[in-house]
Amino acid sequence: AQTVTQSQPEMSVQEAETVTLSCTYDTSESDYYLFWYKQPPSRQMILVIRQEAYKQQNATENRFSVNFQKAAKSFSLKISDSQLGDAAMYFCAYDVRGTSYGKLTFGQGTILTVHP
Amino acid sequence: EPEVTQTPSHQVTQMGQEVILRCVPISNHLYFYWYRQILGQKVEFLVSFYNNEISEKSEIFDDQFSVERPDGSNFTLKIRSTKLEDSAMYFCAGRRAGLGGYTFGSGTRLTVV
Numbered sequence: 001a002q003t004v005t006q007s008q009p010e011m012s013v014q015e016a017e018t019v020t021l022s023c024t025y026d027t028s029e030s031d032y033y034l035f036w037y038k039q040p041p042s043r044q045m046i047l048v049i050r051q052e053a054y055k056q057q058n059a060t061e062n063r064f065s066v067n068f069q070k071a072a073k074s075f076s077l078k079i080s081d082s083q084l085g086d087a088a089m090y091f092c093a094y095d096v097r098g099t100s101y102g103k104l105t106f107g108q109g110t111i112l113t114v115h116p
Numbered sequence: 117e118p119e120v121t122q123t124p125s126h127q128v129t130q131m132g133q134e135v136i137l138r139c140v141p142i143s144n145h146l147y148f149y150w151y152r153q154i155l156g157q158k159v160e161f162l163v164s165f166y167n168n169e170i171s172e173k174s175e176i177f178d179d180q181f182s183v184e185r186p187d188g189s190n191f192t193l194k195i196r197s198t199k200l201e202d203s204a205m206y207f208c209a210g211r212r213a214g215l216g217g218y219t220f221g222s223g224t225r226l227t228v229v
Contacts, residue, residue, distance in 0.1 A: 044220065047217050050217050093159075101164050102147060102164070104161060104209075107158065
């Protein structure tokens with residue numbers, strides 16, 4: 001079974017600084033997707049960024065970028081120029097596709113605090 | 117931008133009662149899901165639904181749970197006889213075919229007393 005591990009229960013960063021959230025996963029599949037979701041206090045799940053495993057290039061979305069190391073099964077999220085609105089719980093998630101209908105397996109989450 | 121709509125946002129029910137959680141997916145989505153998040157814990161997969169039938173379900177999704185999409189729009193999760201441990205946030209999600217990501221609804225907070 002696939003597992004996703006986020007080893008940092010909590011992280012903090014100063015406004016305008018950069019922070020990196022860690023995620024590792026375990027799978028025997030070769031075709032899969034990785035996601036980072038943000039969950040603010042409202043508890044809505046908001047997609048931050050997505051990475052297809054077959055792509056070597058790391059995904060970027062404005063201030064958010066990932067470091068995808070397929071051999072190491074590592075998928076970290078870097079937030080640059082942190083803003084107060086970035087404060088939230090962040091979940092790393094794995095999704096297998098191909099012949100599967102797809103389902104997300106989530107990590108335990110990392111609470112990010114942004115200090116002004 | 118299209119949204120996945122969930123109702124109600126918060127429901128309180130007595131133990132043993134039946135509850136129905138409702139979701140209106142985005143119209144061009146083909147795959148539908150329910151996830152659960154117990155307070156302070158990670159998000160867990162419950163069930164996936166495609167072509168009007170369950171495609172996969174987790175160990176959590178026992179005989180007390182059922183899903184249906186009766187009219188081609190609403191996607192519902194029914195819990196027949198709620199238990200205290202069913203108290204959680206329930207998220208509906210959907211996606212298109214192919215490489216699309218998942219869109220989540222804003223969730224229903226279920227409190228069983």
